[in-house]
Amino acid sequence: MTETTVPDLETSVPDHDSTVAEAIGVSKRFGRTTALDRVGLRVTAGRTHALVGRNGAGKSTLVSILTGLAAPDEGEVRFAGRPAPPTADRDAWRSRVACVYQHSTIIPDLTVAENLFINRQGFGGPIVRWRAVRARARELLDTWSVPVAEDTPARELSVEHRQLVEIARSLSYGARFIILDEPTAQLDGAAIRRLFERMRDLQAQGVTFLFISHHLDETYEICSDVTVFRDARHIVTAPVAELGKRELIAAMTGDSTELEQAVPRLPADPHARPVLRVEKLTRPGEFGAVTFDVRPGELVGLAGGGSSGRVEVAETIVGLRRAASGTVHVGERELRGGGVPAARDAGISFVPRDRHDEGLVLTMSVADNATLTVPRRLGRFGLLSRRTRDALARTAIADLDIKVDGPEQGVAELSGGNQQKVVFARALATGPSVLILITPTAGVDVRSKETLRAVVRTAADRGTAVLVVSDELDDLRDCDRVLVMVQGAVTGAYEKGWADGELVAAMEGLT
Template identity: 35%
Template sequence: MSDRANEYILEMRGIDKSFFGNKVLDNVDFSLKRGHVHAIVGGNGAGKSTLMKILTGVYTKDAGTVTVNGADVSFQNYHDANAAGLRMIFQELSVIPTLTVVENIYLNNEKTKGFLNDDKLMESSAKELLDRFQIDIPIHEKVSALSVGYCQLVEIAKALSQDASILVMDEPTASLSDSEVKLLFGIIDNLKEAGVSIVYISHRMNEILTVSDEVTVLRDGKRIITEDSTGLTIDAIIDYMLGSEEKRSFEYHERAAAIGDNPIIEIDGLCVDDLVQDVSFEVKEGEIVGLAGLMGSGRTEILEALFGIRHIQAGTVRVHGADVKIKDVAHAVKSEIMLVPEDRRREGLILSHTLKDNMQIALFGLTKKGMFIDDAKTTEITQKSVRDFNIKTNGIDNPINMLSGGNQQKVVIAKWLNNAPKLLLLDEPTAGIDIGAKGEIIEIIEGYAAKGNGVIVVSSEISELVAMCDRVIVLFGGRKIGELTRNGILNEEVIQHAIQG
């Protein structure tokens, strides 16, 4: 092997890629040193996932070369790349909901005894794998029963179940809370020691500098810089990412309108399955209330119960002073409660449909014209959302799976906000959204509350709660263990500390 191939396990040179005449990668170079973590950073739609999908054979490149261990490669599909020791943790989770945890981990890589699957061996190996990485999930649970954070851990375990020489992690922490992120960083350290080379994609700036040896910044399909992490600051990275684009501050703004005296919703003694016990709180007109907690603290389950997806075992819910029984989604919608779910792929969007059709689904009464749908109105509302949310798309009549991950998330939020519910439930609203767009989304949510509506938001990113919440309910193990008012949530440390239980 040449000296250069000894130093670099992977070299991509002059990579071009267009989708339907739209150039999304333009002459991109990317080199990965053996045993290093190389981060790729860039705004939504910058081309990060596409570059890595070209590496792993999911997409084919239009031009350029890829060398692994000094030899030219051109993988025709993901399976070929796997066989050569490359693995990718996909941004859009690829776990199959109807299969169990262990089935997912060994899917397409079954351990066999003769012609038969060796279930016992797969079980024991899965247990060992999860134990080794201190991931606490019951292996016989169906993945559909797990929250998105746990699905992400299954996805990670799946990638780790086979030895890899190059591991690509595309937004691996988007749904993980801080303690799980720490766990993942421990795993990454172990992998590095074992000689694995890692590509790490994330929108969480503080993670980038902690975990990476080098950073490459992409903007609009072009490589802007590649530098050692030691010489970089978060501010410098953001400057490279945004170029001349306006930077938005990520700070709490005094509310444009005062918070009203009347509660929109009063929740008293809420119990949900075995997961939430005796939780009480209220949301007033114009108020944004955050739910903070680790994975498994009951955050998402509270939102799902209020939206009628989970059974409320005990407790009362009053909306505008009147008792309501939220038995299903129809009840919730009638009470003007809407949920923007975290898992856009499972619940939020129909990926093969167009952007406009995905909007139409949620517009219900708004665009009805007698028995028919008012197509012009739908187009108008969709185009307005594309402008307001700065959604990067080639056209509203293109399928939604042509959008980058972050832009899909914007569509999900826009879609529900157009219905203007009284109470909006948001689960991880900015997971996977770039730093510029995060500020935009927070402003949109604030503007929505300022009209006298209420918002309950769940976020693993504490900085986001600090930036937008008037009050934060602290949860641990399904119980409410504290409540922070605005004066108490001036910095991240306070919340960070509170959620440890």
């Protein structure tokens, strides 16, 4: 494998009015699908530019073109006013642009130093001198203020630190234009604030960012400019300060619909026997003596930061983890081991926190993914009926408004929002009495969030006990009450009508 040299670590600050990157009249088609239709983007040095749009708007395709992983069918890409290099010249691309994706490209079995200089450990020479590699890694980490040790195994890094290592690796090639693709999707509130502080520091050192996120509040907090794509077309580019949230959502959706607020619902029967009872559930080091219940038709939130234990509690209830002590009851039935199948047989269904790693089989079709939990409904004696499978899938496609060519379409071909709807379809296919949703709208666009929230409300109105596990306030707004966890313990309960600041302070342990 060809070794590449490592640029000098000195930084240079570009002129703030200069153009770092441009896409000019770019079009891209995949078969009959137009992914981009003569779109434009201009990113100015020293600023953070947001690229927003619903799933399927064309953002990911543009990122592939801006990073040289795909060539446009029409139009061109320029860096600092000069044409982009040939797509085969990967070193030239790396010196101009890098992308830090939602799903890390760090190799967990290597150390931080090895990840920083992977495939170029010899620094242009034939022999790898590991002491020099570690020293150069330490210099790189210090230059960009990354608070990790160079000899740390990458698997031991937090999501936050993996992202910072990826940014440092990108900067080591000489790139000063970094694309951040959903960087906050797996971070808690404190980690997001630290990421934004690092972005501002790096901006002051001459780094320019293209920021892609479905969280519009983040766009207003960290970005200077915003570009909106819709249906593969460029809609508007403007300074963030000049584009209000109503106008931004209208540009994304094609109408003036604002983010949906909590919808009034009939309260759950306070005298009904709980469907889900969790009593003194404990996993040492993660959470201890957690107790709560959920009644039929009730929406309960379980909120907290990244180290609160909320996700671990949910994954223990659904059988992904084993409790050290405590009990989980569904109705009168106590769950005693058996993992996910036993929980499903008892009436629990769930949406996992990561649809790619835990929620979907990307090599299978929409129909197969949507019906994975109900094989007995598809046929007898081990013979599955494609007609029955497709009928169930079409019902789910209609109920959840999944944008798909048909049940046989590969789930990997769908946008993130539509993939998440397929995960919901699979969870709902069993007709569960308990539905547990873990970070249910991560990486999902505005309109898809509204659809999924409506689906959850409908399930609750039918009598399903719903537990929503999230630190996203919009995920929690429909809940009848929200339980807050801090450092493995439930520290408070908040009835519907809580104020944003009140709940955030509770999740941060400030109350």
